[in-house]
Amino acid sequence: MAIEPANLHEKASHMGQHVEIESIQQILNQFQHNFPLSSTPYADMAKQLGISEQQLLTLLKELKSSQVISRIGAVFKPNRIGVSTLAAMAVPQHRLIDIADIISAYPAVNHNYEREHHFNLWFVVTAENKEQLNKILKDMEQKTGIVILSLPMEKDYHIDLGFPLQLIDGGTKKKKDEN
Amino acid sequence: MINQRLLIAALQNGLPLVSHPYAEIARQINSTEQEVIDHIATMQQQGDIKRMGIVVRHRKLGYTANAMVVWDIADEQVDELGACFGQFDFVTLSYRRPRHLPDWPYNLFCMIHGQDREDVLTNLQLMINSCNVEHIKYSVLFSKRCFKQRGAIYINEKSIKESA
Numbered sequence: 001m002a003i004e005p006a007n008l009h010e011k012a013s014h015m016g017q018h019v020e021i022e023s024i025q026q027i028l029n030q031f032q033h034n035f036p037l038s039s040t041p042y043a044d045m046a047k048q049l050g051i052s053e054q055q056l057l058t059l060l061k062e063l064k065s066s067q068v069i070s071r072i073g074a075v076f077k078p079n080r081i082g083v084s085t086l087a088a089m090a091v092p093q094h095r096l097i098d099i100a101d102i103i104s105a106y107p108a109v110n111h112n113y114e115r116e117h118h119f120n121l122w123f124v125v126t127a128e129n130k131e132q133l134n135k136i137l138k139d140m141e142q143k144t145g146i147v148i149l150s151l152p153m154e155k156d157y158h159i160d161l162g163f164p165l166q167l168i169d170g171g172t173k174k175k176k177d178e179n
Numbered sequence: 180m181i182n183q184r185l186l187i188a189a190l191q192n193g194l195p196l197v198s199h200p201y202a203e204i205a206r207q208i209n210s211t212e213q214e215v216i217d218h219i220a221t222m223q224q225q226g227d228i229k230r231m232g233i234v235v236r237h238r239k240l241g242y243t244a245n246a247m248v249v250w251d252i253a254d255e256q257v258d259e260l261g262a263c264f265g266q267f268d269f270v271t272l273s274y275r276r277p278r279h280l281p282d283w284p285y286n287l288f289c290m291i292h293g294q295d296r297e298d299v300l301t302n303l304q305l306m307i308n309s310c311n312v313e314h315i316k317y318s319v320l321f322s323k324r325c326f327k328q329r330g331a332i333y334i335n336e337k338s339i340k341e342s343a
Contacts, residue, residue: 028233028240035232037216040198057196064196070234070329071193074219077229081187086276086288104327112327115247115320119283122247122320123327149283151276155258158265158273 023049027059028069035072078153083133084126085152088119089144096121099144108136119149181214190219193234237292238325244293245322248303249285250315251278257287263310264289269302285318296321 027049036044046056063069078084091099096114103123104112112123125140127133137148185208194200201219202212222228237245252260257275264287265273272290289306293299299321307313 028235032232032235033230035194037201037220037231039201039212039216041194041200042196042198053198057198061196066239067236068239070236072196072233073193073231074187074190074222074228075230075234076187076191077227081227088283100324100326109327110329113325114323116323117318117320119320149279151279151283151288153274153276155261155275156273157258157261157275158270 023051024059024063027056031072078156082126082128083130083152084124085133085137085150087123087125087137087140088149088151089121089146090119091121091144091146093120099146102143103140106136106140108133181210181218182208183218186210186215186218236328241294242292244296244299246291246293246296246299246303247320247322248289248291248317249320250287250289250312250317251284252287252312252315254286260310260312260315261287264306267302267306267309269293270306284316 027045030048031045035041038044040053042056042060043053046053049056060069060072064071076082089099089103100112100114100121103109103121106125108125108127109123110126112121114120115122125133125136127136137150141148186204189204189207195203197203199212201215204210205212205215208215219228219231223231250260261273261275264270269291270289271292272288274288275286276288278284278286291299291302293302300319303319
């Protein structure tokens, strides 16, 4: 269900704003970091991009509703604000969707993925403090009957979820692979 | 004085898409625009906020391959290799985590995003060669289905109401 760069391009031009795919890439790359801390951050961004504030806001809303953008906000350093852990479960294949739904229903869970391994369900649990976190993990084990492997971060060597995006090359590569 | 808990709760949902988003947050948490901006700047300087900006969903942008690569590294070497892996653009996380023997022998975790599996595996080989870890045991856990992805909620609104 990924929005292909080509569709993104179409989306951009449908909006009648002459916003090109290059502009979307530029917006995403430039403002994954260093979002302006001014009274009017969107107007400042728009100025840098050479479009109007209203055009930018409309585009961001569009990207948000099509789920390309998850949000515009702060990424907190793990375990500085609250606590979190990476949890894993080895779920029998026939129960996977049911168990995944139970886990996703917890507001404390933000990522929940199936991965290719004997431990096939991986999710991140966050809470305000350790006791709350342990309580949630215990509750999950009781609800599912499956033991949780809890792997809290001990040290971070690198965190940067804002890596440079290559939307244009991505489109080319996809086509090549499909042939 | 600004209430940091309320500010974090407001920020974790994302900035509103309005002309004066910080003023809007200030209104929600009974503060002022300047206090909100200053406090965010302080949290950035102190490293509590790693970055402020657009958070994208990589899958929606064609980055459909994502692998968690886990390594079983001798304790005395893990710092050095964690830093070595972290220097690559395509490695978005490099964390040390505890082993859980006998089920789980791995203590270093890297996340690699790529446009396809081949892309991820090519980059993995580059890491292995550059950091000289040909002899180290590892496992590649490609992601399959994504059941949930959104920003972390550290502070739930119920507990805020209780403390407010």
